[in-house]
Amino acid sequence: MAFEKSRAAFARAKQVIPGGVNSPxxxxxxxxxxxxxxxxxxxxxxxxxxxxxxxxxxxxxxPLILGHAHPQVIARITEAARNGTSFGAPTEAETRLAxxxxxxxxxxxxxxxVSSGTEATMSALRLxxxxxxxxxxxxxxxxxxxxxxxxxxxxxxSAATLGAPNSPGVTPGTARDTLVLRYNDVPGLEAAFAxxxxxxxxxxxxxxxxxxxxxxxxxxxxxxxxxxxxEYGALLIFDEVMTGFRVAYGGAQSLLGIRPDLTTFGKIIGxxxxxxxxxxxxxxxxxxxxxxxxxxxxTLSGNPLATAAGIATLELLRDGNPYPRLEQxxxxxxxxxxxxxxxxxxxxxxxxxxxxxxxxFAEGPVVDWDSAARCDTxxxxxxxxxxxxxxxxxxxxxxxxxxxxxxxxDAEIEATIAAATAALANLSAE
Ligand code: KE4
Numbered sequence: 001m002a003f004e005k006s007r008a009a010f011a012r013a014k015q016v017i018p019g020g021v022n023s024p025x026x027x028x029x030x031x032x033x034x035x036x037x038x039x040x041x042x043x044x045x046x047x048x049x050x051x052x053x054x055x056x057x058x059x060x061x062x063p064l065i066l067g068h069a070h071p072q073v074i075a076r077i078t079e080a081a082r083n084g085t086s087f088g089a090p091t092e093a094e095t096r097l098a099x100x101x102x103x104x105x106x107x108x109x110x111x112x113x114v115s116s117g118t119e120a121t122m123s124a125l126r127l128x129x130x131x132x133x134x135x136x137x138x139x140x141x142x143x144x145x146x147x148x149x150x151x152x153x154x155x156x157x158s159a160a161t162l163g164a165p166n167s168p169g170v171t172p173g174t175a176r177d178t179l180v181l182r183y184n185d186v187p188g189l190e191a192a193f194a195x196x197x198x199x200x201x202x203x204x205x206x207x208x209x210x211x212x213x214x215x216x217x218x219x220x221x222x223x224x225x226x227x228x229x230x231e232y233g234a235l236l237i238f239d240e241v242m243t244g245f246r247v248a249y250g251g252a253q254s255l256l257g258i259r260p261d262l263t264t265f266g267k268i269i270g271x272x273x274x275x276x277x278x279x280x281x282x283x284x285x286x287x288x289x290x291x292x293x294x295x296x297x298x299t300l301s302g303n304p305l306a307t308a309a310g311i312a313t314l315e316l317l318r319d320g321n322p323y324p325r326l327e328q329x330x331x332x333x334x335x336x337x338x339x340x341x342x343x344x345x346x347x348x349x350x351x352x353x354x355x356x357x358x359x360x361f362a363e364g365p366v367v368d369w370d371s372a373a374r375c376d377t378x379x380x381x382x383x384x385x386x387x388x389x390x391x392x393x394x395x396x397x398x399x400x401x402x403x404x405x406x407x408x409x410d411a412e413i414e415a416t417i418a419a420a421t422a423a424l425a426n427l428s429a430e
Contacts, residue, residue: 041068067407111279117266118146142369
């Protein structure tokens with residue numbers, strides 16, 4: 001496989017863009033080597049500018065559950081573009097997309113559209129603080145909610161600690177209002193609420209985690225989270241930017257049977273174009289300006305092209321219901337990867353929720369950030385490149401989830417299993 005054109009493109013990009021990429025997740029920092037520059041996507045496949053074809057398990061980090069360049073999505077974007085790209089005034093498409101989200105997610109009575117998942121989580125936190133009049137928020141180590149200052153906070157050594165900034169530019173003053181807890185740790189949660197509960201405006205959580213790799217919640221953890229937030233008057237925010245319309249049409253909350261107070265969305269609701277959203281009970285959402293006093297605004301919020309892509313995507317998911325097929329393909333891929341690792345004698349853990357899954361190079365189960373951090377990331381990096389060379393594009397980090405799309409079929413899954421079998425055999429031979 002040649003990567004010459006990508007190399008040249010990367011060298012050129014680095015002259016004008018920090019690190020040559022517009023998001024660090026794409027920089028291949030965790031797997032070494034240089035990022036591949038993509039020419040186009042088609043169904044389950046990516047094509048790089050050197051002409052190499054890959055079965056794609058990134059799906060743009062989640063949005064492309066229907067696969068690349070779905071004809072009906074492209075047609076709706078093209079049709080919208082002919083009428084103009086943005087008006088700075090309300091359009092009916094925004095109402096239509098909001099209605100689709102509300103119809104799919106019973107805990108959401110009103111929703112505000114923004115342009116990214118980060119904007120959604122940032123706005124939801126501000127709303128929670130405005131609604132409760134409290135300052136403190138809590139998040140979980142290993143959960144990522146976008147590059148919001150107050151959520152770019154690392155966990156301290158103990159289970160519950162006042163956060164310390166983990167990015168330059170995030171001030172201690174900002175971090176001081178963020179409590180960082182351990183995911184799936186019920187005693188730690190109860191202790192944190194006993195000490196801080198009356199000061200907590202909100203707890204934000206990935207109801208199924210994608211950002212330390214795929215980690216499933218323990219039922220008792222989610223139940224405790226809902227009970228304690230209600231008991232202490234803190235809002236429970238489900239960050240479903242990744243899981244919304246991914247793990248089920250009603251999101252993770254429909255699988256878990258938990259009704260959060262606020263939910264954030266992104267990725268799939270834009271069908272690959274920039275849309276984020278936050279929503280919840282009307283009594284909370286009506287505090288958002290101009291209905292209420294909590295400020296939030298955006299030039300391109302509810303953009304006509306992005307809402308066209310989002311509406312097309314959600315209607316295709318609602319009417320086509322690919323979820324049973326995605327579950328079947330995901331289960332087969334999980335089974336095949338387990339078998340490949342077993343045959344190669346490579347210790348792995350596999351976690352999956354529908355069409356999002358992670359192969360962890362770990363001896364024991366991954367249930368929180370501490371256990372995720374024990375993964376053999378060097379071995380993951382070697383596996384990544386072994387798979388690239390066999391035409392399979394995996395997430396370029398052990399701590400990201402793989403995504404299947406409705407465009408993946410038996411052929412793609414079997415080819416992936418065959419590639420993984422050879423790749424893992426090579427790893428174990430090292
Ligand atoms: P964006 O601002 O990237 O649209 O969304 C932030 C966000 C919020 N919440 C969750 C649960 C998320 O997964 C994300 C973004 N996910 C990462 C990948 N795990 C996006 C990739 C990137 O940053 O380039």
